[in-house]
Amino acid sequence: MYALVDGNNFYVSCERVFRPTLNGCPVVVLSNNDGCAIARSNEAKALGIAMGAPWFKIKHMAESDGLVALSANFALYGDLSDRMMSLAAGLGPLQEIYSIDESFIDLTGVRGNLVERSHKVRARILQWVGIPCGIGIGATKTLAKLANHIAKTAERKPGSYPEHFAQVCNLATLTPLELEAVMAATPVNEVWGVGRQITKQLLEGGVNTVLDLVRIDLAMVKRRWSVVLERTVRELQGTSCIDLEHAPQPKQEIACTRSFGHPVTELHELEEAVTEFASRAAQKLRKQSSLAGQVMCFIRTSPFRQDAQYSRSVTMPLRRPSADTTVIVAAALAGLRAIYRPGFKLAKAGVMLLELQSDTVQQQELALEREDDNVADRGRLMTTLDDLNQRYGRGTVLMASAGLAGNRRAWSMKQERRTPGYTTCLADMAVARA
DNA sequence: TCTGGGGTCCTAGGACCC
DNA sequence: TCTGGGGTCCTAGGACCC
Numbered sequence: 001m002y003a004l005v006d007g008n009n010f011y012v013s014c015e016r017v018f019r020p021t022l023n024g025c026p027v028v029v030l031s032n033n034d035g036c037a038i039a040r041s042n043e044a045k046a047l048g049i050a051m052g053a054p055w056f057k058i059k060h061m062a063e064s065d066g067l068v069a070l071s072a073n074f075a076l077y078g079d080l081s082d083r084m085m086s087l088a089a090g091l092g093p094l095q096e097i098y099s100i101d102e103s104f105i106d107l108t109g110v111r112g113n114l115v116e117r118s119h120k121v122r123a124r125i126l127q128w129v130g131i132p133c134g135i136g137i138g139a140t141k142t143l144a145k146l147a148n149h150i151a152k153t154a155e156r157k158p159g160s161y162p163e164h165f166a167q168v169c170n171l172a173t174l175t176p177l178e179l180e181a182v183m184a185a186t187p188v189n190e191v192w193g194v195g196r197q198i199t200k201q202l203l204e205g206g207v208n209t210v211l212d213l214v215r216i217d218l219a220m221v222k223r224r225w226s227v228v229l230e231r232t233v234r235e236l237q238g239t240s241c242i243d244l245e246h247a248p249q250p251k252q253e254i255a256c257t258r259s260f261g262h263p264v265t266e267l268h269e270l271e272e273a274v275t276e277f278a279s280r281a282a283q284k285l286r287k288q289s290s291l292a293g294q295v296m297c298f299i300r301t302s303p304f305r306q307d308a309q310y311s312r313s314v315t316m317p318l319r320r321p322s323a324d325t326t327v328i329v330a331a332a333l334a335g336l337r338a339i340y341r342p343g344f345k346l347a348k349a350g351v352m353l354l355e356l357q358s359d360t361v362q363q364q365e366l367a368l369e370r371e372d373d374n375v376a377d378r379g380r381l382m383t384t385l386d387d388l389n390q391r392y393g394r395g396t397v398l399m400a401s402a403g404l405a406g407n408r409r410a411w412s413m414k415q416e417r418r419t420p421g422y423t424t425c426l427a428d429m430a431v432a433r434a
Numbered sequence: 435t436c437t438g439g440g441g442t443c444c445t446a447g448g449a450c451c452c
Numbered sequence: 453t454c455t456g457g458g459g460t461c462c463t464a465g466g467a468c469c470c
Contacts, residue, residue, distance in 0.1 A: 031438035056436040
């Protein structure tokens with residue numbers, strides 16, 4: 001038995017914790033670069049604002065409907081997420097943190113009334129952290145996700161499901177007939193693992209609801225689609241196929257990519273951006289104690305513009321696996337110079353680290369060439385770099401090719417409406433006035 | 435003027451091996 | 453006239469997730 005605990009409209013709820021006047025208002029949180037809406041309050045959803053709606057297309061609602069837009073404040077969301085997760089963990093013995101706002105809990109061995117227990121955990125998260133969440137319970141992770149969807153929808157749209165499913169929904173307590181009714185009332189695209197493409201194909205085949213999907217022929221699903229969708233159907237039928245991963249696995253690839261605040265055409269500007277992205281990626285790499293075997297670098301124009309299009313990537317193998325910022329930046333810059341062409345209005349660039357491996361395994365080799373640097377010294381240098389940037393703030397010590405932050409940089413992302421780091425920066429702490 | 439960022443898994447097809 | 457069978461590895465691309 002699994003539970004899924006999921007924060008409602010998470011980023012918006014985080015903002016509301018420190019700005020209660022936003023309660024009841026239509027609010028969206030914008031992606032990096034203030035590009036599009038990535039979180040919407042219920043009121044914003046009711047205005048018809050879609051997930052991913054470009055800000056410039058919905059901006060007019062600020063005047064007409066009192067829509068409030070905020071730049072993403074990931075420092076705040078990450079911190080409130082940690083607090084929410086530690087309380088959600090109280091629901092059962094094992095927890096898998098699935099995303100910034102969701103965690104699965106393995107309920108094996110938990111006695112008593114699971115719904116009552118969930119309501120208590122939910123109330124505690126609301127009171128101690130200030131984030132409202134929905135909790136779904138089911139025999140498999142896919143059913144727990146479905147239950148979570150029902151819990152949220154029952155709360156947001158009265159009449160859509162039985163009232164008592166609001167906030168907490170345990171599918172395992174339903175009779176077969178009740179379960180069928182719920183599945184028949186749920187569109188198939190709400191299932192975890194059924195995205196846009198597969199939804200389209202299912203609808204063409206007359207599979208409209210979750211109930212239709214759960215009754216589909218398994219062999220046909222595997223033939224027509226894949227083992228992935230077959231697994232989803234089995235999970236809906238109550239056979240657990242996706243295990244809880246309570247120990248986070250190290251990433252197999254690490255990326256740092258950004259859209260630019262303004263189009264970039266000059267190589268030297270790109271070099272600054274790519275240096276920063278490669279440095280950030282290398283830092284993430286060291287944080288999970290990995291080495292990278294390859295560095296990928298890409299640049300591209302905006303596919304939304306009518307301008308001449310250009311999109312190239314290049315993968316640079318490293319001499320030996322490394323987590324050294326200087327090595328990774330050098331490889332990324334060499335790649336950039338190889339793919340750069342003048343005359344294009346570039347909108348985005350990025351660096352990805354591939355072929356990651358643990359830094360405790362080091363392939364030995366014959367010393368056929370002179371070592372310029374002592375590997376242990378370089379490791380200490382990187383540790384010092386990370387410590388300094390941790391203590392005095394990101395960008396305190398950086399590669400010279402990153403340029404100076406004080407200079408005007410076309411590539412820096414736009415963030416015109418960001419709220420303070422209420423919980424992560426002393427100077428930004430909220431002040432209570434009597 | 436203005437459209438995010440960061441991941442995972444699976445499959446098909448080609449190159450290559452004996 | 454007739455041209456096998458069985459396998460691995462790699463890559464690109466597509467689907468999904470939040």
